[in-house]
Amino acid sequence: MNNINNIVSRNVQNIEISGIRKFFNKVVNYPDAISLTLGQPDFNVPEKIKGAMVKAIEDNKTTYTSNAGILELREEISKYLKNQHIDYDADEICLTIGGSEGLMDVFTALLNPEDKVLIPTPAYPAYESCVKLLGGQIINYNLKEDFSINFEELKILISQEKPKVMVVSYPSNPTGAILSKEDNNKLYEIIKDNEIMVISDEMYSSLCFEDNYYSIAQFNDIKNKVIAVGGFSKMFSMTGLRLGYVCAAEGFMNAIMKVHQYNVSCAPSIVQWGAYEGLKSCMSDVEYMKSEFIKRRDYLHDRFIKMGFEANLPMGAFYMFPSIEKFNMKSEEFCERLLKEAGVAVVPGSAFGVGGEGYMRISYAYSMEQLKEAADRIENWLKSI
Numbered sequence: 001m002n003n004i005n006n007i008v009s010r011n012v013q014n015i016e017i018s019g020i021r022k023f024f025n026k027v028v029n030y031p032d033a034i035s036l037t038l039g040q041p042d043f044n045v046p047e048k049i050k051g052a053m054v055k056a057i058e059d060n061k062t063t064y065t066s067n068a069g070i071l072e073l074r075e076e077i078s079k080y081l082k083n084q085h086i087d088y089d090a091d092e093i094c095l096t097i098g099g100s101e102g103l104m105d106v107f108t109a110l111l112n113p114e115d116k117v118l119i120p121t122p123a124y125p126a127y128e129s130c131v132k133l134l135g136g137q138i139i140n141y142n143l144k145e146d147f148s149i150n151f152e153e154l155k156i157l158i159s160q161e162k163p164k165v166m167v168v169s170y171p172s173n174p175t176g177a178i179l180s181k182e183d184n185n186k187l188y189e190i191i192k193d194n195e196i197m198v199i200s201d202e203m204y205s206s207l208c209f210e211d212n213y214y215s216i217a218q219f220n221d222i223k224n225k226v227i228a229v230g231g232f233s234k235m236f237s238m239t240g241l242r243l244g245y246v247c248a249a250e251g252f253m254n255a256i257m258k259v260h261q262y263n264v265s266c267a268p269s270i271v272q273w274g275a276y277e278g279l280k281s282c283m284s285d286v287e288y289m290k291s292e293f294i295k296r297r298d299y300l301h302d303r304f305i306k307m308g309f310e311a312n313l314p315m316g317a318f319y320m321f322p323s324i325e326k327f328n329m330k331s332e333e334f335c336e337r338l339l340k341e342a343g344v345a346v347v348p349g350s351a352f353g354v355g356g357e358g359y360m361r362i363s364y365a366y367s368m369e370q371l372k373e374a375a376d377r378i379e380n381w382l383k384s385i
């Protein structure tokens, strides 16, 4: 029998399955536990989207679409983005199989082995795994206590390490932080003055709890230095339907399209028609979901503060990232004990990189009843430890 390790690519051996999934798999052994682990809204897909997908099947819209995806949807995305002051035309947008494929396509289109990529820590784990798979070098940049960018450190890292690419990820999974107007302007100055590409992950842009949304993709004069990745998993609560998109200026889009074409040809046709309907007529559903998330956020944050946790008020997405430092346990141990002894599953902060140690991620994409029961259980457990 061949030694598998001699055969499987070193880059693949170098990565692990996501810590979020690992922890989720443990929860299965505790059937009575309340799981607040997944980044998946608990709402149904809006009815009109479902109807549009059923109709697409009935109308036999089940063939390949163009590689970039149906023009109707790309035009609708372009309009949606322009409302957020992000200027991409339909031919600068490519539909992908979730933001996940979009991210991988972009990294693949940009990176040569050894290229350096600045990745925030803590952050969504896929960034580091994509870079490792491609043989790139990860350079972490730390975030401040409120999970905003530490610009002093960032400037030093850029001038010393000369990274080719920087990942920016707001609203953030796992911290719930958003990009402020001031920080967006500061980031712009840095990107303008340096030779660096930004990949901006805008997966949660529809779940920003402030009136105004800020993104580095809003500055048109650095359009050639920014690639945005977005998607509909969270926006329309359609994680399993797998639809995302990449926005890039023409030259980059040509490169991304090559990767996309040979990977998947196109995103699923039926879902594209669903999202098209969604953008045209389901924005009130998105607003409703957002308002529900805000209620849950307020409830959960209040409970945690009353229990004595230090936790920033999340301003977007649907995660809270409280500190567990005062318990003198590694986040993995803390979360294992919380699962076994309190019957509540949350994700250890360490699953989000070195900067996540000392925290736990709680997803509040769960019903108010579940959040209340989980908070009660944690409160009781705290009294016992």
Ligand SMILES: Cc1ncc(COP(=O)(O)O)c(C=O)c1O
Pocket (backbone or CB within 6 Å): 039, 097, 098, 099, 100, 101, 124, 169, 172, 173, 201, 203, 231, 232, 233, 239, 242, 243, 244
């Ligand atoms: C920050 C972030 N980016 C990208 C993704 C990928 O989303 P999807 O592939 O479902 O569109 C996720 C999913 O959780 C995420 O949290």
